[in-house]
Amino acid sequence: MKLTVLPYGRHEIDQDDIDAVVSALKSDWLTTGPLVNDFEAKIEELVGAPSVVVSSGTAALHCAYSAIGLKPGDEVITPPITFIATQATAALFGAKIRFADVQADTANIDPKKVEELINSKTKAIVAVDYAGHPVDLDELRLIADKHGIYLIEDAAHSIGSSYKGRKVGSIADLTTFSFFPTKNMTTGEGGAVSSLNSELLERVRVFSRQGLVRDPEKFKLDPHGPWHQEVHEFGLNYRLPDILCALGISQISKINKFKLARSEVFNAYSLELAGLENIKLPTLREYVDPMWHLYPIRVPAQHRKHIFEGLRAKEIGVQINYIPANMHPVFDAETNNLENLENSRNFYAEEISLPMMANYKILSADSIAYVSKTVIELVKKL
Numbered sequence: 245m246k247l248t249v250l251p252y253g254r255h256e257i258d259q260d261d262i263d264a265v266v267s268a269l270k271s272d273w274l275t276t277g278p279l280v281n282d283f284e285a286k287i288e289e290l291v292g293a294p295s296v297v298v299s300s301g302t303a304a305l306h307c308a309y310s311a312i313g314l315k316p317g318d319e320v321i322t323p324p325i326t327f328i329a330t331q332a333t334a335a336l337f338g339a340k341i342r343f344a345d346v347q348a349d350t351a352n353i354d355p356k357k358v359e360e361l362i363n364s365k366t367k368a369i370v371a372v373d374y375a376g377h378p379v380d381l382d383e384l385r386l387i388a389d390k391h392g393i394y395l396i397e398d399a400a401h402s403i404g405s406s407y408k409g410r411k412v413g414s415i416a417d418l419t420t421f422s423f424f425p426t427k428n429m430t431t432g433e434g435g436a437v438s439s440l441n442s443e444l445l446e447r448v449r450v451f452s453r454q455g456l457v458r459d460p461e462k463f464k465l466d467p468h469g470p471w472h473q474e475v476h477e478f479g480l481n482y483r484l485p486d487i488l489c490a491l492g493i494s495q496i497s498k499i500n501k502f503k504l505a506r507s508e509v510f511n512a513y514s515l516e517l518a519g520l521e522n523i524k525l526p527t528l529r530e531y532v533d534p535m536w537h538l539y540p541i542r543v544p545a546q547h548r549k550h551i552f553e554g555l556r557a558k559e560i561g562v563q564i565n566y567i568p569a570n571m572h573p574v575f576d577a578e579t580n581n582l583e584n585l586e587n588s589r590n591f592y593a594e595e596i597s598l599p600m601m602a603n604y605k606i607l608s609a610d611s612i613a614y615v616s617k618t619v620i621e622l623v624k625k626l
């Protein structure tokens with residue numbers, strides 16, 4: 245099937261990925277077998293912390309909230325500029341969602357705004373590395389430690405990124421990843437949770453495997469026999485099958501190549517679109533090394549829809565990331581806090597994500613130049 249529209253994001257699958265999946269299909273395990281451990285070891289190598297693989301980025305967040313014992317009445321502080329899974333999985337534990345505004349340039353949660361929302365019910369700060377650019381982790385860590393709360397990093401965009409020389413995945417109390425096809429690497433559907441805190445990570449593992457405790461040292465009953473296992477807290481089935489771990493192992497072996505390809509796209513757009521009136525380009529802090537998931541430009545809010553439609557009319561599959569989570573009608577008026585959150589509102593009103601992927605066949609230098617040229621034509625006519 246041929247793509248008629250240049251997509252904003254797409255996976256990069258080669259013959260070696262296909263071969264890896266086929267050989268898993270011919271093996272003795274389709275679901276939890278030896279490839280789960282192998283994939284978890286590869287993730288640990290990449291992110292610098294032990295990891296548990298799960299069936300999606302959403303599952304990863306649900307597991308992280310379960311691990312910290314999130315319960316009704318607790319509050320979590322989140323940014324509006326994210327996919328709703330960041331909030332949904334916390335709200336399903338009965339937690340109250342609080343929204344802290346983002347920084348005007350990075351669209352990442354603003355540590356100063358976080359501090360204002362902390363009270364005795366606050367259980368966690370949940371930060372999102374928007375577009376792949378890590379959040380201000382040192383500032384957030386200080387706040388979390390000062391108040392004795394957890395720092396969770398939703399790194400769905402940022403596997404392969406680093407912050408002040410430290411790998412994303414080894415910094416927050418719990419870091420969650422997504423392997424959805426548009427993300428930096430894919431298993432079709434999939435995700436992972438990483439943590440240097442072995443107790444938290446064990447809680448993630450047990451929750452993602454039906455709550456089944458199999459470690460004899462933890463049994464509360466006298467073991468009934470060799471088949472014994474027991475449940476202390478309910479869990480779900482969030483396992484990632486061996487078939488998909490095979491794809492993950494193959495994909496992660498190419499992560500440096502993907503990172504380079506994405507940074508080449510980033511640099512090409514940044515060069516071609518530099519210095520133009522009416523376009524703001526993504527910010528890069530000097531102490532981070534992002535693996536870019538998105539290339540978000542900003543244009544004057546009153547012209548955004550026109551430019552978006554103009555790009556779509558030229559078969560460029562631009563996207564808006566995101567409708568701010570607080571604007572969804574699922575939140576009551578007090579929570580959605582529409583009067584405030586000015587930076588989030590402005591960012592959303594201006595943002596357009598240009599095509600970004602590690603696929604040279606689809607997003608070639610020529611296609612990048614075509615996108616830039618089309619953007620420039622539309623903006624010059626304003």
Ligand SMILES: *Cc1c(COP(=O)(O)O)cnc(C)c1O
Binds near residue numbers: 300301329435
């Ligand atoms: C993609 C994404 C998720 C959810 O991941 P899935 O694998 O699609 O479930 C969560 N948070 C953010 C910021 C995302 O971009």
